């Protein structure tokens with residue numbers, strides 16, 4: 165998979181992500197600037213829109229727009245966002261269309277009060293929830309996103325309807341409403357919420373998506389999708405928000421740590437394989453170190469004689485380093501990545517797809533010519549970019565190309581908040597490893613076995629969701645139409661086999 169950290173979705177065959185969320189409670193601090201920096205650190209989790217909501221204790225102000233964090237916010241736009249607490253959101257659309265109306269945070273007023281919400285994930289019972297409210301999901305609106313179609317706006321509507329009728333002297337309306345709503349939600353959700361005086365973080369009972377709690381130097385609290393965002397704002401990690409937990413932060417500090425559901429941890433395994441930044445820690449383990457161990461495990465599982473191990477930059481680098489170290493085969497660079505590919509608004513046509521790949525990656529013929537290459541990447545989703553990369557390597561003179569993937573075949577759609585497209589778009593959905601090898605035109609192909617991936621994380625193997633790799637969904641999904649048909653008709657494949665070209 166090519167790196168997504170600074171790459172345009174239009175040139176990617178990679179899955180997008182659901183979103184990045186950030187929150188800060190910091191009296192006396194520049195909370196909107198801290199939120200901007202936090203969102204910047206989480207840009208890889210969503211590039212379609214960015215937004216910040218800030219409260220000065222009386223008024224909540226929301227600013228959001230389409231584009232990258234640096235495109236949406238500059239000093240002029242941040243200057244009026246004054247206050248002592250804020251939340252922020254980077255969106256990658258997984259439900260609802262990609263449009264301004266669906267940018268977050270969602271804002272909702274209830275009488276004289278109001279609250280804002282940022283959501284990472286997808287609910288799986290949106291239709292039931294919407295019909296319980298007597299409306300269709302597309303009818304849900306929030307007040308800064310007229311006619312918003314997201315499940316996040318639906319949650320805001322549910323919270324508004326559970327808002328206590330009488331104002332409370334302790335100002336706990338938002339958390340009391342949430343206590344009633346959270347048990348009704350199914351699927352993946354890490355929320356940051358705020359009213360005019362409180363910051364709240366919530367994780368679903370499976371904890372599909374990460375959410376961590378940190379402390380700011382000089383006082384104050386931070387919530388963030390990844391620990392790397394804490395580092396960037398100078399906060400230190402305190403702990404994970406636990407699956408099934410709501411935390412409430414206000415003027416008295418971390419006031420409430422409320423378990424609203426029994427935790428059944430199932431963190432998305434793809435956070436370790438691909439999504440999370442390498443400098444993030446998940447379950448207390450370094451993501452970069454885990455990816456290196458995946459490469460080592462791949463070398464033990466699928467060895468092959470070769471002259472050089474090389475990554476598909478940048479996503480394949482740690483696993484390629486691990487493969488090289490374990491196998492003793494020298495590590496080298498065979499592809500150069502254009503570091504300055506930002507978001508492009510020109511969608512390459514199918515005929516231009518090779519051009520699109522070359523905008524990002526170009527081979528180094530001097531390193532490649534005449535060599536037997538082991539090329540390592542962390543995953544293959546649709547396969548079109550991978551095929552182009554291999555073609556480039558062969559044209560640049562590679563004698564053999566052995567492709568190694570540090571995760572199992574990606575065969576099933578995600579319903580919890582990661583955008584993979586439909587199952588029919590996934591290369592491995594209907595092809596055996598041997599057929600994929602032929603499609604990619606490589607001399608051999610191997611995928612890392614699921615158990616080895618889980619072991620390499622260092623975390624308990626049972627604490628992960630692996631649905632897109634195994635077809636075992638921790639939360640049942642109500643399937644309709646094409647997805648249902650595709651899932652039911654899916655062939656059963658050997659997920660762990662490797663494949664080599666027939667001998668001469």
Ligand code: SF4
Nearest residue numbers: 432433578629631632
């Ligand atoms: S289905 Fe795949 S992408 Fe989705 S949460 Fe599970 S492991 Fe992650």
